Amino acid sequence: MYINYARRELILKIVYYGPALSGKTTNLVQIHRHVDPSHRSELLSLKTTEDRTLYFDFLELRLGKIVGLNPRVQLYTVPGQPHYEATRRLVLRGADGVVFVADSQLQRMKDNLESWIAMRNHLGSYGIQFPGLPHVVQLNKRDLPGIVSPNLFRRALGLDLDEPVVEAVAANGTGVQAPLRSILEEVVSRLRQELAA
Secondary structure, three states, rough: OEEEEEOOOOEEEEEEEOOOOOHHHHHHHHHHHHHHHHEHHHHHEOOOOOOEEEEEEEEEEOOOOOEEEEEEEEEEOOOOHHHHHHHHHHOOOOOOOEEEEEEEEEHHHHHHHHHHHHHHHHHHHOOOOOOEEEEEEEEEEOOOOOOOOOOHHHHHHHHOOOOOEEEEEHHHHHHOHHHHHHHHHHHHHHHHHHOOO
């Protein structure tokens, strides 16, 4: 969170994190398509030659006032490929909340788990306690064969029952808005408590 008192602006950062090809960028593309253009910026995307996200996608949403401040929500994704580990860590710096986008296929569970552990380690390197940070897990690609159940997924990642898990098919927009609403509610609720203290 960053507050620009001169402009009465509150800038919040939400990071979409997860393994390569789990659907992080697809989520932002779908959100961008469904948000009124007067309430969002352009979607910026840096790509590799393989047409995957290299650094991040950035989408700025504008919402109503929060404790007298005009909020701007910045959405980022991280590159999932293993050789961009340092970039993933850097993009997480200053995050107010995380949407972890997992691939539902059984053969991707190892990738999901490795990415989950790496995310927690990166946050810890910034002194961010997890699971204290607002977060939502999106179990994506529910339309594909060989998917794991939400309960098996929860057990594999060691998730508590109160940690939100949303099923999705980001490619067609199913389950994309719910994680965004959920993370924004968590972040705003926490922020109001902090600013009121």
